[in-house]
Amino acid sequence: MSQILSMLQLQQQLNDNTNGISWEAGVTKNGKPIDWNRCIYLECSELVESYPWKHWKNIDAKADIDNIKIEVVDIWHFLLSEILRVNSITQKLTPEELSVRICYANNFGLLQSNTKEIDEDYFKQIKCIEDFIKSIFRNEDMTSIVEKYFKVVIQSGLNLETLYKLYIGKNILNRFRQDNGYSDGSYIKMWNGVEDNVVMKEILDNNPVISPEELYDALDIAYKAI
Numbered sequence: 347m348s349q350i351l352s353m354l355q356l357q358q359q360l361n362d363n364t365n366g367i368s369w370e371a372g373v374t375k376n377g378k379p380i381d382w383n384r385c386i387y388l389e390c391s392e393l394v395e396s397y398p399w400k401h402w403k404n405i406d407a408k409a410d411i412d413n414i415k416i417e418v419v420d421i422w423h424f425l426l427s428e429i430l431r432v433n434s435i436t437q438k439l440t441p442e443e444l445s446v447r448i449c450y451a452n453n454f455g456l457l458q459s460n461t462k463e464i465d466e467d468y469f470k471q472i473k474c475i476e477d478f479i480k481s482i483f484r485n486e487d488m489t490s491i492v493e494k495y496f497k498v499v500i501q502s503g504l505n506l507e508t509l510y511k512l513y514i515g516k517n518i519l520n521r522f523r524q525d526n527g528y529s530d531g532s533y534i535k536m537w538n539g540v541e542d543n544v545v546m547k548e549i550l551d552n553n554p555v556i557s558p559e560e561l562y563d564a565l566d567i568a569y570k571a572i
Contacts, residue, residue, distance in 0.1 A: 349510040351445035356517050357426040358441070364524055370434040382428035383482050386421055390479050393417035393498075397468045411464055411503065416543050418502045419512040423520070425495055432488055451493045457506045464503045471501050511550060518558050519546045522565045537572045 366375025373379055396414045398407035433444055448454070465471065478494040499509055519542060527533040537545050542565075549564045550556065556564070 347445050347449050349506060350448050351441055353422075353426060353510065353513050353517075354430065354441050354445055354448075356514070357423060358430055360423075360517060360520060361427055361430070363521070364529075370431045372431070382424050382431060385424040386428065387479050387482055389417060389421045389424060390475055393421065393475055394472055397472055399468065399472055409464060409466075409468055412544070412547065414464065414502050415504055415508075415512060416516070416547065418499055418504060419509065419516050421495070421498075422509065422513060423516065425492070429488060429492070447489075448492060451489060451496055453493055453496045453500070456500055457496050457509070459505060461503050461505045461508055462500075465501065474498055474501055512547070514558060515546050515550045515561060516543070518561045519543070519565065522562055522569070526569065534569075534572060537568060542569075 361369050364374075365380065369375075369380060372381075393414060396410040396417060398404055398409060429444070429448070433439055439447065474494075474497050478491070478498050481491045481494045499505075504512070523533050523542075535542055545568055546561070546565065549561060549568075553560070553564075
């Protein structure tokens with residue numbers, strides 16, 4: 347529960363800093379509408395693109411496992427944001443109470459198990475992703491949506507520990523992006539031919555106990571070197 351709580355708090359802080367303290371009303375500090383559900387299903391499309399689903403192209407290709415995990419974490423950022431938004435206008439639970447509610451998901455126990463290799467039944471996995479997308483379009487209750495998301499997490503070779511680790515990494519990267527011109531378009535996303543997501547993951551893999559502040563500094567060093 348502490349990891350779920352920490353991610354909720356970090357997402358709240360990131361949204362407050364990026365979009366303004368009243369972002370839950372659906373508008374940024376610059377007056378631009380926010381649609382977290384659109385963010386979610388468009389990220390899901392990028393997740394599907396990480397699988398070799400096309401019957402006419404690269405038919406023997408393998409799934410991009412590293413990118414699958416990154417995309418799943420990106421979706422989590424937006425889903426957490428939607429959870430926080432809905433809670434702010436309905437139940438108005440405290441962050442602690444909200445984290446407990448998320449942990450009530452039927453398959454949360456599986457999320458605490460050891461990670462498993464991604465199955466090569468790619469089309470079964472894509473269907474699971476599509477079921478999650480459908481739950482968004484059907485406006486299902488948040489518990490049902492979270493449970494379907496956790497299925498996607500588990501099939502993607504992640505568990506709570508690795509989801510948390512990658513979430514922290516992407517949260518810091520998002521903060522770094524905002525500090526370096528992401529909102530005005532001046533930020534450079536490709537670093538010497540490699541996307542910043544990949545650089546961030548390599549830093550995490552090479553430094554398992556790195557702190558958020560140290561990760562930010564490492565990203566800054568790498569960015570200045572491009």
